[in-house]
Amino acid sequence: MSVIEDLQGIAGSAHVLTGEAAAPYAKDWTGQYESAPLCVVKPASTEEVSAVMRAASAAKRPVVASAGRTGLTGATHAPEAIVLSLERMNRIREIRPEARVAIVDSGVILAQLREAADAAGLVFPLTFGAQGSARIGGVLSTNAGGSNVLRYGNTRALCLGLEVVLADGRVLDLMSALAKDNSGYDLRDLFIGAEGTLGIITGAVMRLHTRPLAYVSAMIALHDLGDGLALLNRLQAETGGAVEAFEYMPRSYMEAWQAHVPDGRQPFDDIHDHAVFLELGVTARRDATVDENGTLPAQAHLEEILGEMISDGTVLDAVIAQNGQQRREMWARRELAGELMTAYGPVVLGDVSVPLDQVAPFLEDTRAALAEAAPGSREAVVSHLGDGNVHYAVWPSDGLNGHAQAMEIIESTAVRHGGSFSAEHGVGLTKRPAMARHKDPVALEVMRVLKSALDPGNILNPGKVLPGN
């Protein structure tokens, strides 16, 4: 019996796709990676995932887990492989508001979890542009970040428990919902961020947070990045760490955005060299209770701070969202980043992080090196500034030839400034060369040993994350 027949027996023929039906799974979202998978299987349960892995293991066939397919590093590239799509496993198993947890299948869409948390009076804070498509399994497998990491941490910090199917089909039950649980090695964090190379995440216990009672959102124009950090530090001190988002959107980004959305409204009359979108999440009841004049104390407080900083010249201009519509407009400008950066042909999408005080020199050095190596290239920068995470997009003037060089410039400049070549998009295929160049060699050896120990047949997403295997 062929492995495809095995899979049909497991998931039902309707849920095993080949040929044309499998075509959407042959491409990734960036359009940069194409492959011909053997087939696509869509199991409906953890038991079916386990059976799929047993069949694949017996047939020695590669298995590539696929969730929302919004990854940016080619991690679902699946030549000759079984694509294991988790899209039918999209059930929120349970929300326990008292325990502040959601127990979910890994095929649940991020936006769906956010809505369910909201309906329970809580918040699942992870947020990024692709949240309407990205699924929890993918989010976990890349340890995704986004715009609220500053306050809530990345996906790793939002996960308490996991259910994982191993290469040979065994099911690993780590579904703890506890804040403290030191019962042996931390296996959970090994699978988070492993991009499906060590196991298939089928379920998770995700942490929910108290929902802020109100948000105060603003666009701020600044002289330079240093003033941006001064603003961030002052806001954190004055509000007790209430800054949820602090997103740097400089001229290059606002111009690229305007070109992509010609009818879009800029926040200011002119495009400034340096601008930040910020949001405060107001959790203390006193700050979120509108006073007799209809003023939200938290907003009045921000206005007061910004007024002082405009007077002393630190802030050039500021717009505070006056209602939900204006707030959504501010978010939409930022969340279009993924789409607009990948809309114009092959792009070099640097995703690096540096210490906060190194963001400005990193940007300066990268720009200079790119101008020398590939003069006339187009670029757009956007940054989760509060985390030191910079997305540096380059469309090299010499086309595809310039790609590897531009990526290497961005990554090695970040490393030289004490940073990482990989911040939040994962490694996939795109960053394997950087892993080889910049990662501690002993760390790579240990990763290879762990990969061999957990997936001796190398059938789980082979050729991803680790260089040269």
Added chain:
Amino acid sequence: MSVIEDLQGIAGSAHVLTGEAAAPYAKDWTGQYESAPLCVVKPASTEEVSAVMRAASAAKRPVVASAGRTGLTGATHAPEAIVLSLERMNRIREIRPEARVAIVDSGVILAQLREAADAAGLVFPLTFGAQGSARIGGVLSTNAGGSNVLRYGNTRALCLGLEVVLADGRVLDLMSALAKDNSGYDLRDLFIGAEGTLGIITGAVMRLHTRPLAYVSAMIALHDLGDGLALLNRLQAETGGAVEAFEYMPRSYMEAWQAHVPDGRQPFDDIHDHAVFLELGVTARRDATVDENGTLPAQAHLEEILGEMISDGTVLDAVIAQNGQQRREMWARRELAGELMTAYGPVVLGDVSVPLDQVAPFLEDTRAALAEAAPGSREAVVSHLGDGNVHYAVWPSDGLNGHAQAMEIIESTAVRHGGSFSAEHGVGLTKRPAMARHKDPVALEVMRVLKSALDPGNILNPGKVLPGN
């Protein structure tokens, strides 16, 4: 050449102890575990640790890492083993206030790091009774918790980077100081909480936090635990999550404390059945600025809330610390727990966690089961209630015979209430039976595979954490 001579060559003869000189390392703090180590070696650097591991590896000798020796589960029990003490590696390598990190040797004492952070205007929030002796390497290796986990997370959440010496002496450099760094598998979290069975932690990048501008500390007497959770939830909502400590100290604890400290002052005239020590960390400038009447707004706010809850009968009585001395007195009452629980002969020290709403039924069921199994046993309970973490100490009436049974009652009752048999003290020797009984069997298999992969000769703290090896 003997392995002892090798070690003398590496660390210098003065830093290799045998016989009487090694005696302090033959016992653990609880007095429950004794062994005769081969010798004690005190390397002064990562390079020396690496050389020690190469020598031990060649000689196939077990190596047991030793830090502050304040562990509660016998994890440094070292029969015939080389005790590798990190006490000479006690240098704070660097504090970078802007980046909010401290880079430390693993032999740095917790209190020393807390003081250094304070001197830099920041806080390293981890706090527990043994902080004057516990060292960062041990704290990391047990993923220690303590009284501020509610706000800041456990040790895992406070660590950004690690330096680890592997079984064969290779040095693994994971010293990232970045909030976002997704460069391959998360090796850091594998070594945190592994109790020296996968590698020797020699250095770490620890996260520092903004230091609260003021603290408001109080002792609260309550009718029952449910009212305690109502108080916690209300305080979190009103203050925007400013509760740093929320420590349950019921009658059994306060009586044990009084017996141990006969001159000690009780917080209230009578001992109440249910009492909580709580502390708010005030980070917003407005709440921490004393007004014209000399009142701290955050304290006035707490007084207002407590006044309302006394009126409606939720709170029985309350005392707010009026100065630093009174605050320290409150902390001291709580931090004596480790000492008083281990002071009176062999004790069963349950360290379990359950979901918050299960703490009351867990306590009730455990008490009933213990009363039936070992009537007349003494017990004392203290709990990091905000984390659902309960320390349940029992001195069984039938002496040592009752130990295993009492421990099993505490642990299995926690598991039955959706909890973990191991919250924050680690597994060591004490909880290996519980690992065998309660941990997912596939998780145990995976842990064994990882152990074999990283320590094929089984020389790193053999016989700890994993049952039956």
